[in-house]
Amino acid sequence: MVKVLLYLGCTIPTKQYAYEISARNVLPRLGVELVEFPEAGCCGFPLKGINKNAWIYMSARILSLASMRNLPILALCNGCDTSLRKIKTLLNEDESLRKYMAKLLANEGIELHTDVEVYHVVDLLHDVVGVNKIKELVKKPLTGIKIASYPGCHLLRPSDIPRPEDSVDPRKFDNLLSALGASVGYYPDKGGCCGATMLPYSAKYALRVVAGKIKNIKEFNFDAVSTSCPYCMEMLDAKQDAARSEVGDESISIPVFYLTQLIGLAIGLSPKELGLSLNLSPVEGVLEKLGVSLSG
Amino acid sequence: MLVSLEAKLINRKYLDSVKELVKPHTPQYCYQCAKCTSACTASKVIPEYKPHLIVALTRMGLIKQLLDSGIIWACTECWKCGEYCPQNVAPVEVIIALKNLAVASGYRPPEDLIAMARNVIELGRISPPIEVLSKEFEIYSRESLNLPPLVRPYAHESMRKTLKDLLGGL
Known part of the structure; x- marks a missing residue:
């Protein structure tokens, strides 16, 4: 049993509810004890373009709050994971920055600490829980379904700080999907970006990024895509219809699942326990193959 | 004539600010190999968006022109350019510094x-x-x-x- 703080960030608890529901139901069954961390807000990732110090301050805050609880952080969101690991590294390397942040936090009664372990779902499951343990729990293997793992940018980069996955040759996500009985494989855009961060600048161009990605995945004959980032999910799943209209290509259509949802299906949880009716992409076909229906 | 042209186009204050903000990365080390642009997410959908050109303009001090164009906000911060840059210029870091400078100088973000x-x-x-x-x-x-x-x-x-x-x- 490993005990972690469930750090939800912004997008998951305000919009991407299926990730929160599936994580809350799946992880404890894999031996991960989730401890609520409601006092933690945004990691600051969306603020770095406006002011980098605001980003650093927000992540320094989360690291320090976690340290007060004396537990590792589990980040479900790729952006949160990158922020916390990057800021931890920056603060450990830069003494004057550390002093500055310590002063800002002292004003609000928080002592700056960075000695906190940070996990993302992918490395927690792969490296701590272990692929074999997951394999043992599988009741309904995802046999015959070829799934494209889509780690998302910030699970991989920047690689000058510790990352959950290898930036050039990410394998952990695929290993987890293989443990569920699914087929996996290569496609050139695996390390690519979903375009979410471009949305405030231009929805049109961001949707073209999505369209290009789904096209690439389909060219390599995958039946579905799986991600572990709420932004990637929002783009590939919720914005799939808009991306199809934007480029006028009817073939842009693919089921998209959170990794936690696929694990849940394989260990025998119901669609309701996995928030599957919130997926907006055409997931029904894959569910049918597994003998599950959305209403069940 | 060239000297007056330089004085007119180049904003030293902006250049010094970016250099300071982007440390320890150094735009001056860029040798325009364009590996960043070949990896760039935004370049694939916006042909005029080229991180190596953004670094080139920054290095020359033509920063006001760059900020006026608003193009820096197209960066998805996917960090591919930072990963592939052989000189550790990391265009994404330069672009974040430019965004910070833009906001501090009164430009409105999206x-x-x-x-x-x-x-x-x-x-x-x-x-x-x-x-x-x-x-x-x-x-x-x-x-x-x-x-x-x-x-x-x-x-x-x-x-x-x-x-x-x-x-x-x-």
Whole structure:
């Protein structure tokens, strides 16, 4: 049993509810004890373009709050994971920055600490829980379904700080999907970006990024895509219809699942326990193959 | 003539600010190999967006022109350019520095980004929890999904003050 703080960030608890529901139901069954961390807000990732110090301050805050609880952080969101690991590294390397942040936090009664372990779902499951343990729990293997793992940018980069996955040759996500009985494989855009961060600048161009990605995945004959980032999910799943209209290509259509949802299906949880009716992409076909229906 | 042209185009103050903001990365080390552009997410959908040119213009001090164009906000911060840069210039870091400089100099970032920042200040998150629709047009909320209610972040009032100071007059 490993005990972690469930750090939800912004997008998951305000919009991407299926990730929160599936994580809350799946992880404890894999031996991960989730401890609520409601006092933690945004990691600051969306603020770095406006002011980098605001980003650093927000992540320094989360690291320090976690340290007060004396537990590792589990980040479900790729952006949160990158922020916390990057800021931890920056603060450990830069003494004057550390002093500055310590002063800002002292004003609000928080002592700056960075000695906190940070996990993302992918490395927690792969490296701590272990692929074999997951394999043992599988009741309904995802046999015959070829799934494209889509780690998302910030699970991989920047690689000058510790990352959950290898930036050039990410394998952990695929290993987890293989443990569920699914087929996996290569496609050139695996390390690519979903375009979410471009949305405030231009929805049109961001949707073209999505369209290009789904096209690439389909060219390599995958039946579905799986991600572990709420932004990637929002783009590939919720914005799939808009991306199809934007480029006028009817073939842009693919089921998209959170990794936690696929694990849940394989260990025998119901669609309701996995928030599957919130997926907006055409997931029904894959569910049918597994003998599950959305209403069940 | 060249000297007066330089004086007219190049903004030294901006150049010094970017150099300071982007440390330990150094735009001057860029030798224009364009590996960044060949990896860039935004370049694939916006042909005129080229990180190696953004670095070239920055290095020359033509920063006002760059900020006026607003193109820097197209960067998705996917960090591929930073990964592939052989000189550790990391164009993404240069672009983040340019964005910070733009805001500090009175340029307005995209409205959605401002809205997110305001929400982080006021609520501690980029958005309040919203109602979402399923494919069958059923409406779901945190409450109807039996998810625990969200609370304000720890010491929210002092966090709000600190963030407001850092983010300026957004």
